[in-house]
Amino acid sequence: MQNLPRFQVDDTIAAVSSAVGPAARAIVRLSGKNAWAVLRSLLPTDALEEPQHRGVYDTFLMHVASLPPIPVMLVVFQGPRSYTGQDLVELHLPGCPPLVQAVLERLLTHGARLALPGEFTLRAFLAGKMDLTRAEALLAVLHAQRPDSLQEALGQLAGNLASPMLRVKEQVLDLLAELEASLDFPEEDLLFAVRDTLIEKCRLARDEIAAALRRIEERGLVRQTFRVVLTGRPNAGKSSLFNALCGADAALVSPVPGTTRDYLTATRRLDGLLIELVDTAGIEPVRAETNQNPDPTDADTITVQAQAFRVQEVRRAQLVVYCLPRNEPVTGEDLDAIQSLDPLRTVLVWTKADLAPEQPTVAASSDMLARLPSVVTSAMTGQGLNELEKYIAKQARACLDVDPLAVSLGRCQHHLRQAYSALEQAEALLLQNEPAELITVEVRTALEELGAVLGEIYTEDLLDRIFSRFCIGK
Ligand SMILES: Nc1nc2c(ncn2[C@@H]2O[C@H](COP(=O)(O)OP(=O)(O)OP(=O)(O)O)[C@@H](O)[C@H]2O)c(=O)[nH]1
Ligand SMILES: [Mg+2]
Known part of the structure; x- marks a missing residue:
């Protein structure tokens, strides 16, 4: 247990505990059996004796980068009644970054070492102050x-x-x-x-x-599932891609545009992570008047509902896969739809690559497309599916890790x-x-x-x- 520096609990550690940048106050923390001795290197010689109790002390910091004395508030917690279970001192000082840095450096040259991420809390855990779930x-x-x-x-x-x-x-x-x-x-x-x-x-x-x-x-x-939603024009090959990714003929596929009417979900594991794939209806314009007089058997009403599902699913997505058939030109509707997506949560997937060896005709404003990550695929031949899965897994890991x-x-x-x-x-x-x-x-x-x-x-x-x-x- 004593191999990594993180587990050297006898070291006295120091770190800035407040956020980076200028602020009204900054906090520097110091913990360990020599906390007080290390701190003294910053205090005037006639400064307070080692505090016998936990408490708040006002004093001045001297010896900081040849600056005049700096007012500081010390909050002292004596071990074992402290967060880390050890002697712990917090220095509350003016939140000026060069000053904070100078104070930290001074502590580091006088016997403390820089704390590693989470090291104060690790000490609290090792001292039995909290269990691991906490x-x-x-x-x-x-x-x-x-x-x-x-x-x-x-x-x-x-x-x-x-x-x-x-x-x-x-x-x-x-x-x-x-x-x-x-x-x-x-x-x-x-x-x-x-x-x-x-x-x-x-x-x-x-x-x-x-x-x-x-x-x-x-x-x-629910949180551990990463939602990937497929969207794009009718007939873009979304359902074919959905089937290829979930390894089953779950969604209907046909050459008739508008095949998918509601939405379908399938869960699969990628790299040990749970991925929920969602296939949606192709993007279609919705006539405003249909909304006012809904008739559940009316085709327009179904379109309205299908589009509402699609919008809702795209909004809930953690990653949107925008499908563009590689054998057809990109349309204005595509560009409008892509424009409305969060670029950090969107990947372009060129579909039907087997039909189109040539580069697709991209509309003039293709800069936007060029900035997005993209994968060329074919549900027919399986081209690019591995690459797409890898991309999805990478995004899922980054998202779930946070x-x-x-x-x-x-x-x-x-x-x-x-x-x-x-x-x-x-x-x-x-x-x-x-x-x-x-x-x-x-x-x-x-x-x-x-x-x-x-x-x-x-x-x-x-x-x-x-x-x-x-x-x-x-
Ligand atoms: N050659 C080839 N054809 C494909 C490929 N992917 C889809 N298609 C064909 O393209 C047509 C539309 O495919 P779908 O997967 O139903 O497309 P969709 O985007 O789900 O369509 P809607 O649900 O109507 O919006 C079908 O005839 C598919 O067989 C592919 O990779 N290669
Ligand atoms: Mg479909």
Whole structure:
């Protein structure tokens, strides 16, 4: 565990904890057993003695890049009653970037080293200040882009995953204690006497785990799916591409434009990620008056609905695949439609490449097209499909990676499933009157898996992966 610098908890670490750039105040953090000694290198010789208590102290910083004394507020937390569990000092100073840099450099030349991303929180975790689900939730809080993501992350930070799992762990520990007692006194067949209670305990623990898994699935899986929506003119080859990508003849394909009327979805795995593919109706103009007098059997009404579905799906997409038949000129409608898309979430896919060895005729304003990523494909020959899948997987990874809560839930889900099946196995062995030794093995596995959820059991690699995604200074 002592190989990576991240795990050298005896080092005193320093970092700027506030955002980059000019601001009213900036915060520099310092944590470690020499925090106070390092800080003294910046203070006037007659400055306050080492604080005996946590508290807020006003003083001046001296020796900073030959500047006059700078007023600073020190917020002191003595270990172990601090975020990191170690002596921790926060320097609140004027948010002037060169000044902040000079202060940091001074600390670094006087015994501190620059903190790695997430290192303060890693120390909090290693000091037992928070379990792993809460550390991950903290990361998710910092990265939350929307109120609902923030709310979910705050829920996990408040322990809505850790608390029930701690409870289950207690139950399973109880179970293990009873099994071990029966191992200690084999002649008394204690196991026989408590078998029914143990079965009941297994079942209760499994129920709690199943409930947690259901909550994870409800919240997490939607987020872990990356939605890719195919759009383009009628007959552009969207449904053919959809079928080719999902490896089945799921969508109707025909030479008649306007074949697809509502929308179809299919889920597949790419590179271990769940991708939801959506095929939509071709872009068609909608007559305004149809809206006013809807008749469900009327073709225009169906078009209105099909277009409404399409608009809604394109809006919900995390990636839009705009299909352009390579054997036909790009039209003004294509350009208008492409113009209205978010260029960061759009890929152009030239379809029917087998029909058109020549470059497509591109309208005058093709600069816009040239700036977008593109792939040349043929659903008929399979050309370009691999490349397109790779592109989709890359985009999905980038998009899903920024949702740290989904990553955390995915990790917990794995361990909870393992714990669930170990308990299921233990229950089956109890029912079959198998000896306590065998049952104990399963119960221990369940305990280990629950421990892994909470981070009681971890590997250096796992922690490195989680904490390196924090920012420096957190
Ligand atoms: N040669 C060739 N024909 C293709 C290819 N992809 C699609 N087509 C043909 O193009 C026509 C339209 O294909 P669809 O996949 O139904 O097109 P669409 O975009 O879904 O059409 P709508 O649902 O009507 O908007 C069909 O006749 C397909 O067989 C391809 O890669 N090569
Ligand atoms: Mg179609």
